[in-house]
Amino acid sequence: MGGGKARLTVTRIVLALFFLFAAILPLLGLFANLANPGAQAVFGTEQFITACINSVAVALTSTVIAVGLAIAMAWVLCRTNIRGKAAIGVLMTLPMLIPSLAHGMGLVFLFGSNGIITNLFSLDGSIYGFWGIVMGSVLYSFPSAFLIVYDVLKYEDALPYEAADILGIPKTHQFLSITLPYLRKPLISAVFATFTLVVTDYGVPLMVGGKCTTLPVLMYQEVIGLMNFDTGVAIGFVLLIPAVVAFLVDMLNADKGKLSFVSRGFAIAKNRVRDAFGYLMSLGMSLFILLPLCSFAIVSFVTKYPIDLSFTFANVGRSFNMNAGDYWVNSLLIALAVSVIGTLLAYFAGYITARIKGRSAKILHLVAITTLAIPGIVLGLSYVLFFKGTFIYGTFAILILANLVHFFASPYLMAYNSLGKVNENLEAVGSTMGISRASILKDVLIPQTSETIVEMFSYFFVNCMVTISAVAFLATTLDMPLALLITDLDAQRLTECTAFVSLMILGTNVVLKLIMAGIKRAIRSRQECAVR
Template sequence: MPDSGTLSARGPAAVAGSRRVTWLGRLRNIEPVMLLWIALIGVLLFLVAFPLAKLFVVSFEDQRTGAFTLANYAFAYGRERYINALVNSLLLGLASATLAVILAVPMAWAVSRTDMPGKGLTWATVLGAFILPPYLSAIGWILLAGPNSGFVNRFWRDLTGFEAPLFNIFSFEGMTLVIALNSFPLVFIFVKAALDLVSSEMEDAANILGAGTWTAMRRISIPLVMPAILGGFILVFLEAISLFGVPAILGIPARLNVVTTQLWQFFEWPVRVEVAAAYAMPLLMITAGLIAVQKLLLARKGFVSQTGKGGERRLIRLGRWRWALFAWCAGVGLLAVAMPLFVLAQASFAKAWGRGFALDNLTLANYRLLIFEHEMAMQSVWNTVWFSATAATIAVLLALLIAYIVNRRLVPFGDALAFVAMAPFVIPGIVMAIGFYAAYAAPPLALYGTAALIILAFAARFLPIAYANSAAAIRAVHPEMEEAARILGSGRLHAVWRITTPLVRKALLGGWLIVFIVASRELSAAIFLVGPRTRTMAVLLYDMSEAGNFEVLAAFGGILLVITMAFVGIGMKLLGRDFMLRRG
């Protein structure tokens, strides 16, 4: 044992050197797999945390000096026009969510609880509305209900002789209708899943006490699933206030400004990203607050029916009323899917869409122009496919590793990783795009307009979808199989690659397909980040809508839908018909 003199002779430098050796020794002893987890955390922070932090910081910065200021918030909320845009967004969200609930709840009850015919057709309607991009639906409704040339209004004038249009799609009501017709599947999925858990015993008891079918539905079934209805309402509300395409295509001509179109105007020259960041902050807070409310509500879903007694579920026989309910579902399908697709298809093959169907009006020139002559059309198709595929691959691989860390409890802060991975779920796409612009557009990275920035933004935006799929899949794989492989000498990464990944392959493929499909139609995030040569199909469609050539626009929308349906078909073939509408 050394004496005090020896210790004193070594001095502080020797002790510090000893500590340094110890620290380096610990670093050498870190398993390579732990270095991978550390790198993974860095990637997650780069994709999610830093853009949001930068957005918050920029909102308080003076653009010229970088000094702290509140002037950005004063400018963003110091004009009546900007306040009106926020109010319009909130009203649009409330109106769209209310209409979506009115459309979806009877459909969900009919499919889940009754003997209504045509349930397959109803499911097709829901899937079709889910797949059809809102901005493409808006274009279809311009062809249907444009005040001067829309088919519906022309038919109305010919029928009645009235000059005033029956319905003007360029209005607040028009935006509400289009958004609700595209968003009602969110409510349908929530409510149907909740109704599937409700036993028929409670409805039978109500019938015994004298309640009819409709009274039992109104007093028993619907109250039991009210948390799910409210949860779907909140999701549609958030979808409506964060959409860019529909308000831009329908609202700008009607001089109806909302938050997303106002944010777009802040990006016109000169770009005022600091004002846009400040203007986006309340939208982000509203979104986070409503998601918290939704989680609180959905924590109670099915609270009465989950009794552990396994009650029987019996279909309610409606008699002649089942045809009335079928008519309701068919009517929603007609408005949401059939009519917009019909007029888009007609316009895509027409020389002049307003002339309607006539042999001398049919042409393939619109498709020929896009495929062989348009300077950007095929480039945007290629951009869309490889941006979406690369983003989906990054999101799925990242989500798989995060889900594995969290589920196997490899690090003490796994729950924090899960929180960061799911955080983009509560961030509107337009806010995420502004965050990426603020963080990575300027030097030293200078990524604005590059494929890398768009791919990273898409991967971050849709990471929650991939994570939800991966987490559910990893939970289903017991760790005993990996442990057996490790006992036989396999490393952890090798065991994950050879044992776990093959077992969750279907779930990963499902997550990849869903991320690819939603990324390929994404407009709200892409429009802030694309450059002249990196435009996606969604952005080019919006650019074409400003030019007003609806025949070429409809043909290009048809190409987007064909690509989307091809990947949906692959998913249905490999994973089941409802792979896009499952709710875990």
């Protein structure tokens, strides 16, 4: 037992040092730079105020649209009799598998001045500006909002609705009086998560913003283009505010409106009008999601878009000549390292906080979920200021560390929630029987939560492949991830190559998802055999 306690102590120390040097100290260093006169002067400039107004307007508009669409699609998949629900549900999450830069680029391919749809229908107007950013931001943020709402709505109990039908309460009143109160907690989470995603993203507005400059784009231009760190610090501090507010609201709302367990599933009656709406909604959202992805496939294999649309594989060779292969390997190395290390750290952190009582466990839980409130672009700048001149600066190590912190909270919560569902007296019973915590962890907890571990690994990997914000300030030409190559190729007007690189990222993540799905099926089969 003494060895088990020693291992737990070592684990706590490792996690404490990780959070201290990877999150707390870099952010404190960023805040310290606010004392610089140059940083304080930024807040009064016209450029900063305009970017603030644009960011808030874009984020609010995008949030209303994205969350509204998320509610509609979740309702369609849970309350109608349309076919192919599983495939549609997967399709709704596809935008999560490519960088936000690619979303903006896909809209340009479709609706730009020489866009496919623009030329096909002889459309006037421009995709660049406020509404272009909104469209791209909705596409980028919709999957997160959809998953939050859908994962709750599909477990709703049908009994209150059956009682309402007996009482003759109209469907509209049922939705307002039963569904919306039931969804209150997830809707609050979806609203703040969506707003934070949009307000801190620079990928979409960088591609389609035009003259409508947002705070993240201004920060990117000032730091990357002009090396003006004072402006970056000031904007980084402002971008941290909505994320912190979202985190606090979500925390304060955590114990309210608890969701019920399903005691009876929905028996969905036939209704042609409702199902027709469901098919139309699904078709519209599917086109909205698939058209930008299809545009990558078209543009990747044409000679010169939009001048010469003849088929060619030359762009593949050109992309690899621009080091796309090397950067893809970089992305794989970073994603695999983060996935392995991150899954181990997040799982053991979840084990300590969910299975071991005490003040240190509560502090660790608070610190772990607080990383949710750190936008990637702010984290990246804080790393520049804190680690510059150290042995890890300009290496793969700092990119791995940044991604670990940036994506730690969600996999940690997966482990925490999964481990918390196992009988809390398990370790106490094991102790009386002379069974160590390590044995219980190895023989009981890990097998029972193996699917969660697979999900944690997948989450880390996919997000590392698509992220740009956390690593934009840290990557060099030697260790640059593939997602950042999109910006470089677009700046060189290598349109066809940017499309192919986006396809490479999408294809990699799709393959990873298929592999993880196969592993989860194998786990389920093995568990079913064990039960028999």
